[in-house]
Amino acid sequence: MDEPATDAKRGTTEMVDHATWADLRWDEHGLIPAVVQDARTGQVLMVAWMNAEALRLTQETGETHFWSRSRGELWHKGATSGHTQRVTAIWADCDGDTLLVQVEPAGPACHTGAVTCFFRPLADQPEEGSLSDE
């Protein structure tokens, strides 16, 4: 991000307002969503979930780790595919319930082989009558 914050630019680098782990708000399952963005292109690659252990490993190793909700296990991104993601920065949002993880990816983010998991434009809403709101 070129413009991380107006406030952060006023003072010296020591005055940057960091979020701490204590600021993070985990959901009822102990998870926090992490948006993964290519640090070079700005492309949003994927959204996955971290528990405390996944975030700790991500910070410790400098490569993304997640919690797989479907498999119920820790997941080192790229462990089998080789498409690891080297972390260049982690940001917390204003209320601490989402992370933005900027990475340099070693390959496609998506298990389909696509660069990003967001490769399908969403079609317009279904025709009237196919929704059950009234």
Place this chain on the structure above:
Amino acid sequence: MDEPATDAKRGTTEMVDHATWADLRWDEHGLIPAVVQDARTGQVLMVAWMNAEALRLTQETGETHFWSRSRGELWHKGATSGHTQRVTAIWADCDGDTLLVQVEPAGPACHTGAVTCFFRPLADQPEEGSLSDE
């Protein structure tokens, strides 16, 4: 996105693989997370939640609408601040459980006045002993 999908580039524009509403996987609360990205700068602005009505209104009006989990109500972004977000594209991810909404924002995304809600870098993990994993 410059590279929405390898597959989508093989054929004519009619062959682009769209996601439909039927492909979307809402969570147990009927919500789906939406990553909001500035279409011009690539900056990730915020993550918020949509229910079906919020997504329908977003597509219908071309401005972002969300479901506020804290207030328990629909929320037209910018309705009071004027900082609306004009939608330029909506993408579904590979498994349909997250949306990427690209917008042209009329003002800061964050209620703090920051351009993006992700203005705080996350500090490193707490020292050993302050986590209760063992």
